[in-house]
Amino acid sequence: MDTSIRTLFRYRExxxxxxxxxxxxxxxxxxxxxLKPLLLTAxxxxxxxxxxxxDTWLYPPFSGTWDGKWIWxxxxCDDKPGLIGSLTAIEKLLEKGFKPQRTIVLAFGxxxxxxxxxxxxxIRDYLLSAYGPNAFALLIDEGGTLEAHSDGVIATPAVAEKGHFDLRMSISTPGGHSSVPPEHTSIGILAxxxxxxxxNPFTPHLYRNEPYFTALQCQALVDPEMDDELRDLIGKARYSDKALADLEERLFRNPLSRALAGTTQATDIxxxxxxTNALPENAFAIVNHRIAGHSSVSTVKTHIAAVLLPIVKKFNLSLDAFGESLNGELSQKTSGHLKLSDAWGTALEPAPVTPWLKNPAYDLLAGTILNVVKTSARWNNPDIPVIVAPGTMTGNTDTRYYWNLTQNIFRYGHVSRFDKYNGAHTVNEAILAxxxxxxxxxxxxxxxxxxxSKIL
Incomplete structure (x- = not known):
């Protein structure tokens, strides 16, 4: 029987x-x-x-070429490994005649x-209708990675996900001929x-009860590239407020650390x-924010309005800040109007944090990661130290819609940055086979x- 026909027959189950x-x-x-079902999503x-x-790709970008080492x-890197990997696992289990006790659900957006x-x-609406709220034992989607060193492996399944807010700043000013310009055009004011x-960026902070701080503690145990001074500071920060402040000062010199710990902003549009001979009557910018778990959409909006108000007064603008007038001490005749709004109406609060202490679902996931690493032919070392630490997603996944399906949402891909040829969303995207x-x-x-499992 043809392989594809055999596979189709098995999938009838x-x-x-x-x-x-x-x-x-x-x-x-x-x-x-x-038994509550297991939910795998991609x-x-x-x-x-x-x-x-x-033309800059080594292989055609939609060829799926395997060159003997890399799959191009x-x-x-995003998200065919999760999609095809979970399907392949199911296919092989079907092939072996596996009969699950616990229902398995796959959901692909x-x-x-x-x-x-x-x-x-x-998918959210269907699963809630078919299974009900909090119906699943755990959910695994794309996300956190593992970092492999010669002296150990650190895996960081994400138990949290940042919020999201796209600010739209729209400036309206009188038009006219460019030969008689005002001191500042709408574009100049927008600049x-x-x-x-x-x-005035958001100030990042470390909080001892957040995943990033726990991940730092774990990293200090096994990362051979960490210098001893930083390792000692991370240890002392568990109980010393001064050490915590010193750790912030040192860590936040690094843009990546600031991004992981705090709310970020980036002007993207x-x-x-x-x-060229007409004064711009309208100009706008879109500023993307990724909101830290200890913050909120409303906090971000308040910060933005407070930061921009002095500029509003300087240029004598009327202001609509997210539906509220905050004009302050302006002259009766303003020079223009600034409107601050949610660019696409897609603001998202930070995700609920999945518990990682004394949580059977997290323990099961961590144990699985330990097993896969220690039995991998890639390292061929059952004694290799493996640390599993909670991580945070800085981007947003489809799990934003699945919060009511389970309290145990994990975002994890079991792939390291060294397993990706050039990363996701760029030329020459490839994963190590x-x-x-x-x-x-x-x-x-x-x-x-x-x-x-008897613990779920």
Whole structure:
């Protein structure tokens, strides 16, 4: 019998439901209905390839070429490993005649890269209708990675996910001929607003009860590249407020550490003007914010309004700050109008944090990661030290829609940065084939462990 026909026959054991045409949900019924199901999610879509970069790819970007070491193509780092890896694990278990006790559900979105507004929401609504709230034992989606060193491995499944807010700053000023310009055009005022935001970024902080602080403690135990002074400071910061402040001062010299610990902002879109001899009547900018777990959308809005108010007064603008007038001491005749708003209406609060202390679901995931690493042919060292520490997603996944399905949401991909040729969303995206095999092993073992678990 042809291999594809045999695979199709085996997949008849799973019930398939389509969501908004292309979204997919597979249900593999377990023999024990008293056990909460395991939910594995991923997304099918990828970001587009810039046409002007196609010739710079070593292999065609949608070829899926395997050169004997690397698997090349758009999506090979995001999120084809999670999608195909979980499907392959299921296929191999079917092939071996595995019969689950615990029901397994696979859910694959279609538009995660644009916010999951059709796929993620549709899957959420279906799963809530079919299974109910808090119906799943745990959920695993794309996310956290592992860092492999010669002296140890650090895995960081993300138990938290930052919030999201896109600020739109819209300036309106009188038009006219460029030969008789005002002192500042709408574009000039917008530039001053952007500069003021960048001069007053959000102040990051370390909190002992947050995942990033715990991850630092774990990293200090096994990272051979960490210098002894920093290692000692991280240890003392557990109980010394002075050491914690000193640790912040040192860590936050690094942009990556600031991004992991705090709320970030980045001006990504600017638009204004239509012709060189016409004063721009309208200009706008979009500023992306990733909101730290200890903050909120309202806190971000308050910060933005407070930072920009002196510039509003300087240029004598009227102001609509998220629906509220904050004009202050302005002359009756203003020079223009500034409107601050949610650019796309997609503001998102930081995700609820999945508990990692005394949580059986986290313990099961951590144990699975330990097993996969210590039995991997890649390291061939069952004695290699492995630390599993909670991490935080700085980006947003489809799990933003799944908060009501389970309290145990983990974002984890079991792939290190060294397993990616050039990273995701760029030219020459590729994943190391041996790393992909280990990811398939991860999905297989987590399914088997969850099925046998007495603690979930």
């Amino acid at each position: 799973l019930r398939k439901t389509t969501i908004n045409t292309y979204g997919l949900v597979y249900h593999w019924q377990g023999s024990n209905p008293d 997304h099918q879509d990828v970001v587009p390839v810039e046409p002007l970069t196609v 193509g758009r999506g090979s 279609i538009d995660e890269e644009r916010g999951g507004i059709v796929g993620g929401t549709g 001053a607003l952007i500069a003021e935001l960048e001069a 600017v638009h204004g003007g239509v012709k 041996d790393a992909f095999i280990d990811l398939i092993r991860f999905f297989t073992i987590v399914i088997l462990n969850a099925d046998e």
